[in-house]
Amino acid sequence: MQRQITMKKIDTLYLVDDDDIFQLLASEVINSTNLVNKIKVFSNGQEAIKFLESVRDEPDKLPEVIFLDLFMPVLDGWGFLEKYVQLKSRLNKKIIIYIVSSSIDPIDIQRAKSISEVTDYIIKPITREKFLASIKEMF
């Protein structure tokens, strides 16, 4: 319990992923840690960008953390990051972005890590242990 007290809680986390099973499982994993107040789910990059734009002046609606999948319809993770770079300076909050992907392709991993907006690359499945480990690094 000591650990949880010293650890800062995340108010809002965005989950951007088109896989509905993953959405459900990741939400359960994250909720089970009691470290996140709200999880907001988007099915592709386009939905997430639109929402970010609409709440860009409302810090309580903006997330601390985004879990971003790479391969999604309409606007994929790469496309989201491109738009995010343009939007970033107008957002009223510092946001940490994690890529959460099933891709183990070194080309994808390399590319993700070369983008300065990306903090880390988490390979699915995102288990409780993996989630806790990344949250720990975050603060």
Next chain:
Amino acid sequence: MGQTYVTTNLLSMERLVNTVQKLSLASNIESVMQIVRSVARELTGADGATFVLRDGNMCYYADEDAISPLWKGSRFPMKICISGWVMLNRKAAVIPDIYKDERIPADAYRPTFVKSLAMVPIRTMDPIGAIGNYWADIHLPTEEEVGLLQALADITTVSIENINIRNKLEEKLSERELMLSQLEKQKEQLEEFTHIISHNLRAPLSNLLLLDDMIANSSSVEQKLLYIEKQKQVVDSLHSTFDELVDAAQIKKDFNIEKEYVDLEEGLIKAIGLLQGEILKSNASISYDFSLAKSIYYPKKYFDSILINLLSNSIRYSSPKRNPVIHIKSWKQDGWTYLEAEDNGLGIDLKQHGENIFKLHKTFHGHPKAKGFGLFITKTQVEAQGGSIKVESEVDRGSKFIVQLCKDK
């Protein structure tokens, strides 16, 4: 006399220089022979000239230029032939009366006009052939004539060696190019394979792993049952992905799939029949023009599948603002038959999706029925037949798929 000598000499030199120029442009042995045989005659004022190539232990009379036929196309053993003697001894032979020289097989010369000759080796160090000059009367070729002939032979040596080097280089280059394009193809296939493993198989697998973990850690039986139900869902989708991959692998393996003459119009009418429900519902109008290429020699199964995939895509991704208008046409270009399907639908942002458009399970419009299998399998089928597929598109204007189907035999 001195004056004449100088003039002849100058004229001959000019001829030799011209020959060097001409030979430097020759790209194969045939054109070298053609240049050399006529110059050889002109240089010495002979009645005939031959171009002989060494072919193992034989002398091959490859080319000639003479007042009447000599031995063009014949082969003689080196030991009984004067060109053989020249090549074996690596020096010129000058024979003012052939019937008085024991190196000459008189019988071979009797049907010809030849009374005297001069023969020089090509590449003196290790002869690859010989150039012969022939006269119809008893004639003692001068030292100058033989010298000119030898000069011509030396020039010929250089140009033949150049051609050999050039041919070898070209051969190596085209081998390299072939290897490179094969490597490029293999690299592409490997990338495609990695992509499929990474995205199409690992994603459901990671869900299964997570579910497994959650089942193990959950204390409620009810919860466990719920997770097991989810697991079944994932297994089913993994199963259908596997089936799709097996289909694709089968196409890649099927080099010898049966081909037949497929009538494009018949094929389209059949495809329209199969898609009737969707066409009526969407109010689509379909037109076609196959006048420039009416039929193809192609696996019928693939052609039907390609057409159905292109048509149903055009209908599925039509714009809600207008009725779908689809035009299908065919034509020929550089021996290839092309098929094109153009629509006025939603279009695709190629800047964003261009590299993914033909990949497995990639969808672009968030359409509920989109599975991202049609274009993947279409590309696989088209490429298995040696063709290619590309797309031109503009968002909210429409898309145009251009299929390079097959090459004429």
